[in-house]
Amino acid sequence: MTATDVAREATAPGPMAPRPYRVVARRQDTHDTATLDLIPLYGEQTRWRSGQFMMLYAFGVGEIAVSISGGALPGEPLRHTIRDVGAVSHALVTSRVGDVIGVRGPFGTSWDAMDAVGGDLMFIAGGIGLAPLRPSILEAVRRRGEFRHVILLYGSRPGEGFLFTDEIEDWERNHGFTVRQGVRAGLAEMTSREEFDPLRTLTLACGPDIMMEVAAKTLVGKGVPGEKVRLSMERSMHCGIGLCGHCQLREAFLCVDGPVFSYDQLVPLLATEEL
Known part of the structure; x- marks a missing residue:
């Protein structure tokens, strides 16, 4: 699936269809960990609760579950902090500003x-x-x-x-x-x-x-x-x-x-x- 394919399915029903998000900022936190700030290419920012996770999709590589690390206030980008431990996480961690990745979710329970x-x-x-x-x-x-x-x-x-x-x-x-x-x-x-x-x-x-x-x-x-x-x-x-x-x-x-x-x-x- 390409970024164009995801864009076509952005409004498709069901939780298995990823939405395209653009990387708007990237910060290297440690030697193997980076934080990505994401905004949707189409539609409104996803609403979520602290403790939940997203499925992040690196095109041509695969997807992994990553907990949300920020972006709760209106207008803030969705934030994920990712450690480089495998093929998918490596592709995500090495993303550059302007790249597009797929996002599904949010899923799971919250901290309350x-x-x-x-x-x-x-x-x-x-x-x-x-x-x-x-x-x-x-x-x-x-x-x-x-x-x-x-x-x-x-x-x-x-x-x-x-x-x-x-x-x-x-x-x-x-x-x-x-x-x-x-x-x-x-x-x-x-x-x-x-x-x-x-x-x-x-x-x-x-x-x-x-x-x-x-x-x-x-x-x-x-x-x-x-x-x-x-x-x-x-x-x-x-x-x-x-x-x-x-x-x-x-x-x-x-x-x-x-x-x-x-x-x-x-x-x-x-x-x-x-x-």
Whole structure:
């Protein structure tokens, strides 16, 4: 399928038809990660919720699921932060301003970070896991006065680098965020020693599975209710609408029932080995 073919199908019904989007800005975040700003060639900007993902299509290569990392306000471009780990992601990361890619979505569930209004809001990110959290963090910035404490715990592998470093400094200096950064292995320790009110804390976590598991168990052990620990799960999502089965986790489909789950929802899904 070419960009012209996509343009012809831009108004076609159904979630499987990608819309053509133009790259209007590109930023190199780390040695293998870049952020693309996208606007639609035709029609209005897609409406979405923080935590959802899009299927991004590189013409002649294929498509992958990528979480949305920004563009929530009217007039803002859709933003995706992509790590170069395969053929499709490489084609997307090396896109240039003016290039056209296909976009399907949005798909999946959201963080619903505003459930923490009046209490403490904690973000836990590992590596590129900060990107799916960023829209909720920016919402917390805009509504900072509605939260008691906002905490960001962010870990990264040595040599991997940190995302949005200029923004993190602003969140801490100008918006009263408590920020802790370190190597990924130290996230559990940071979680265990941070001060917060367990019964009034909502935690949003995204990163490697083992990181999220350790952090979730630590938080629940400190008294945070399991339904208030939300994790973003990732598997190979091919269709986005629960038909292909690639992202099935027992009876759940991560593209439809997730990617955001509460810890209480995940425990039974992970308790029994899949056949």
